[in-house]
Amino acid sequence: MISFIKGILSYQTETSAIVETGGIGYQIYLSPNTLAKLPQIGYEVKLFTYMSVREDDISLFGFSAMEEKEMFLKLLSISGIGPKGALAFLATLTPQEIVMAILSADVKTLSSVSGIGKKTAQRVILELKDKFTTEDAVSLPLEGISDGMELGNDAKLEAIEALTSLGYSRSEAAKALQSIDTEGLSTEEILKLALKKMISF
Numbered sequence: 001m002i003s004f005i006k007g008i009l010s011y012q013t014e015t016s017a018i019v020e021t022g023g024i025g026y027q028i029y030l031s032p033n034t035l036a037k038l039p040q041i042g043y044e045v046k047l048f049t050y051m052s053v054r055e056d057d058i059s060l061f062g063f064s065a066m067e068e069k070e071m072f073l074k075l076l077s078i079s080g081i082g083p084k085g086a087l088a089f090l091a092t093l094t095p096q097e098i099v100m101a102i103l104s105a106d107v108k109t110l111s112s113v114s115g116i117g118k119k120t121a122q123r124v125i126l127e128l129k130d131k132f133t134t135e136d137a138v139s140l141p142l143e144g145i146s147d148g149m150e151l152g153n154d155a156k157l158e159a160i161e162a163l164t165s166l167g168y169s170r171s172e173a174a175k176a177l178q179s180i181d182t183e184g185l186s187t188e189e190i191l192k193l194a195l196k197k198m199i200s201f
């Protein structure tokens with residue numbers, strides 16, 4: 001198993017990149033999120049990878065963050081979802097949105113993924129719901145900020161619980177909190193801002 005590849009970005013398409021290391025160019029299929037984070041051609045890049053081996057094909061799939069790879073692997077564990085299907089989830093939803101949709105049994109959000117029907121979405125929820133908690137979702141890094149920063153803290157977690165008690169799904173609550181700067185705010189203050197966001201959705 002190739003856990004990661006570190007080398008020079010030699011070429012990039014809309015769905016993949018070629019990374020050269022040790023005189024070999026590896027074609028790696030990427031999610032849009034990872035593609036957006038690639039450096040310019042000629043610069044060094046490190047990608048966490050998964051190698052898919054079938055009778056007629058060997059392919060590499062790459063991710064800029066370990067959290068994204070771990071979500072990919074969990075989705076692969078679902079019967080009927082292959083590497084391209086798992087990548088389709090990450091092309092549509094962030095790992096955080098996937099976790100929230102699973103926890104809130106949000107079939108509509110999961111079935112919005114290209115090629116994923118209602119039955120497959122229900123299977124994802126059934127098989128993965130016991131593998132996540134709300135804490136898992138709020139501790140995942142937000143897109144567009146440094147990997148060292150986290151969404152989760154006690155006030156945000158309490159705000160999510162409050163929003164779900166008001167009838168919102170956890171995925172809706174997480175979406176509202178993503179765009180709020182909550183540093184130094186109390187649970188009540190976060191909740192008020194989140195409710196304003198909810199109204200605008």
